[in-house]
Amino acid sequence: MRFGMIRKEPVTDMGERAGGTGPDGTAIAEAAGLTLRGAARVPAANGRRVPAGSSLNGTENGAENGRPAPGWSRLRLVAQDMRHGARARVRLISCRPEDPASRSFDQLRTRLLHALRDHGWHRIAVTAPARGCGTTFVAANLAISLSRLSNVRTLLMDLNLAQPGLARAFDIGNVGALDPVLTGAQAPDTHLFRIGANLALGLNDRPVGGGAALFQHPVTRDILDGMQASLRPDVTLYDLPPMLGRDDVEAFLPQVDGVLLVTDGTRTVGRQIAECERLLDGRTPLLGVVLNRAETRKSR
Numbered sequence: 202m203r204f205g206m207i208r209k210e211p212v213t214d215m216g217e218r219a220g221g222t223g224p225d226g227t228a229i230a231e232a233a234g235l236t237l238r239g240a241a242r243v244p245a246a247n248g249r250r251v252p253a254g255s256s257l258n259g260t261e262n263g264a265e266n267g268r269p270a271p272g273w274s275r276l277r278l279v280a281q282d283m284r285h286g287a288r289a290r291v292r293l294i295s296c297r298p299e300d301p302a303s304r305s306f307d308q309l310r311t312r313l314l315h316a317l318r319d320h321g322w323h324r325i326a327v328t329a330p331a332r333g334c335g336t337t338f339v340a341a342n343l344a345i346s347l348s349r350l351s352n353v354r355t356l357l358m359d360l361n362l363a364q365p366g367l368a369r370a371f372d373i374g375n376v377g378a379l380d381p382v383l384t385g386a387q388a389p390d391t392h393l394f395r396i397g398a399n400l401a402l403g404l405n406d407r408p409v410g411g412g413a414a415l416f417q418h419p420v421t422r423d424i425l426d427g428m429q430a431s432l433r434p435d436v437t438l439y440d441l442p443p444m445l446g447r448d449d450v451e452a453f454l455p456q457v458d459g460v461l462l463v464t465d466g467t468r469t470v471g472r473q474i475a476e477c478e479r480l481l482d483g484r485t486p487l488l489g490v491v492l493n494r495a496e497t498r499k500s501r
Contacts, residue, residue, distance in 0.1 A: 272431030273354060276401055277394040279373075306346040309491065313343070313461070314353070314436070316488050322458035323434065325488065328441040328450050330473035334465040335493040337366040340440040347436055348400035356393075356434035358403035360453065361442045362412040365405040379405035383421045389428050401432065412442065413452040425456055444477050451480060459488040466494045 297303060317323065327340040337359075344357040359367040359379065368376045381387035382403070393403045415421055429437065439457065444450045454460075462477055474490065481487050 270354065270431070270433035272390060272428075273395075273401070273433065275390050276432075278396075279394045280396045282397050303342075303346065306342045309343055309489075310346040310350075313488065314347075316459070317436065320458070323429065324437045324439070324457045324459075326439050326441050326450065326453065326457040326460045326485075327463065328460060329443050329463040329465075330445050330469055330477050331443045332364075334443070334463045334469060336443075336463045337361070337370050337440055339461070339463045339491055339493065340438050341367060341370045344400060344438055348397060351399065353435045354399045354401070354433065356401045356403065356428075356432060356437040358437070358439050359405045360412070360416075360439045362405065362409050362415070362449075363442065364408060367402070367440055368404040368406050371402070371404070373402075373404060374406070376404040376406050378407035378409070379403060380407070380409050380415065383415055383424060384418075385420050385424060389424065390431075393428075393432075401434065412449040413447070416449065416452040416456070422456065444480060445473060454481075454485045457485060459486040461489055461491060462487060463491045463493055466492050 313325070317325075327336050327343075329336045340357060344355050347353055347355040357367065359365045362380060365379070368374070377392060379392065382389050382392045389403070393401050395401050439453070441453060442449045444462075460481060462474070464474060478487060
């Protein structure tokens with residue numbers, strides 16, 4: 202699987218399918234499976250203050266680089282490493298490094314880390330234009346790829362509150378509801394847990410509505426900021442609902458430094474990507490567009 206760079210211009214004149222041909226005639230889906238159309242337009246910071254001392258050069262516990270993370274060590278350790286669950290509904294490529302496809306996520310990881318280091322950013326929204334594009338697939342595998350770097354702490358949270366999927370993806374049961382954490386009814390460190398030294402998960406097994414209202418509540422914002430201050434993750438990935446047709450993602454944008462947009466090579470159309478770019482323009486940087494299921498289209 203190869204990666205092509207995204208054009209800097211809006212994609213309003215793309216081919217009918219996201220996996221089609223761009224305005225300059227180059228194929229957007231060059232190979233198969235997963236393509237990152239690299240770092241896109243990066244406007245000025247969206248106004249969210251970057252915590253002092255933030256960096257992406259941490260050690261396992263952060264103490265050796267001046268970034269102690271007492272909250273991280275307090276999280277429950279439920280497993281020493283990741284396993285590929287036989288019943289998992291999402292194919293977790295990255296927990297099997299021998300899988301050639303995992304190299305695509307390693308490339309995505311490297312490019313993402315470069316962008317974050319360049320700007321001192323940490324919080325990334327993973328979303329899509331519509332349902333079924335594979336945001337949970339990408340978020341889970343990217344988090345596992347990041348966790349293989351011993352100097353990077355990664356926090357992955359399932360904020361698709363109405364249709365949570367990460368617990369099923371990781372084949373982990375009885376994780377409990379996440380919304381009490383976001384409302385302040387439950388302490389984050391009693392819900393979150395770690396797998397290995399540097400991957401923390403905030404999962405959800407109880408669908409709830411009203412995500413947009415919850416994301417805009419000052420208490421929720423304070424809790425998310427407090428988690429960042431206590432855990433000091435180098436990268437936080439938020440698995441979010443689709444952008445179009447609902448306002449959850451728009452409501453959450455002030456909480457993130459950038460967005461990864463996941464598209465489906467078999468169904469996403471150019472006008473959907475253009476609409477997502479319009480919603481993000483001047484508000485939050487679009488770090489890249491991930492083309493999922495490119496091989497399905499190519500094999501037709």
